[in-house]
Amino acid sequence: MDDKYSKKRPIAVTFLAAGVLIFGVVSGLGLWNSVHLLQANPALLPLSTVVYLIVFGSIFFLTSIVLSWGLWRGKAWAALVTRWGVIIIILLSWFETFVLVPPENRGSNLLFSAGISILVILMTWLVLSRPSSRAFFGEKHD
Numbered sequence: 001m002d003d004k005y006s007k008k009r010p011i012a013v014t015f016l017a018a019g020v021l022i023f024g025v026v027s028g029l030g031l032w033n034s035v036h037l038l039q040a041n042p043a044l045l046p047l048s049t050v051v052y053l054i055v056f057g058s059i060f061f062l063t064s065i066v067l068s069w070g071l072w073r074g075k076a077w078a079a080l081v082t083r084w085g086v087i088i089i090i091l092l093s094w095f096e097t098f099v100l101v102p103p104e105n106r107g108s109n110l111l112f113s114a115g116i117s118i119l120v121i122l123m124t125w126l127v128l129s130r131p132s133s134r135a136f137f138g139e140k141h142d
Contacts, residue, residue: 008136009072009074009136010127010130010132010133010136012127012130012132012133013071013074013127013128013133013136014072015127016071016082016124016127016128017068017071017072018068020064020067020068020071020082021064021065021068023060023064023089024060024061024063024064024065024067024068025064027057027060027061027064028057028061030053030057031053031054031057031058031061034050034053034054034057035054037050038050038054049100052100056092060089063081063085067081067082067085074136074137074138075137076137076138076139078137079128079133079134079137079139082124082128083124083125083128086120086121086124086125087121090117090120090121093117094117097110097113
């Protein structure tokens, strides 16, 4: 790794790591809220929905914290997990929208949400595909 790019963390990777950390904190808050919702008023939502929120909130929280650390430190596995993780998270988000949310509560911003989903995937892949990022994570690049 004597490459000129591998000496320091690219600023785009710094922002990506911060974004993943923020996502993890928000997921942790959602997890906390779901647990308290279940305790305060168990009849408010179906148990399956609350269990789904708790399970995936836990997974997203823990994974995001570990992943942001890996991105910050330049761990090779973090780049791979981030590339595919962003796709999985967005697919799960759309699953929630069309399966768990009743049609009358989906809102009218589905087109905007689709655009943001595509933008997040493209930006994540773009950041991680740059030569400086690939060198930072120890990946070979052309």
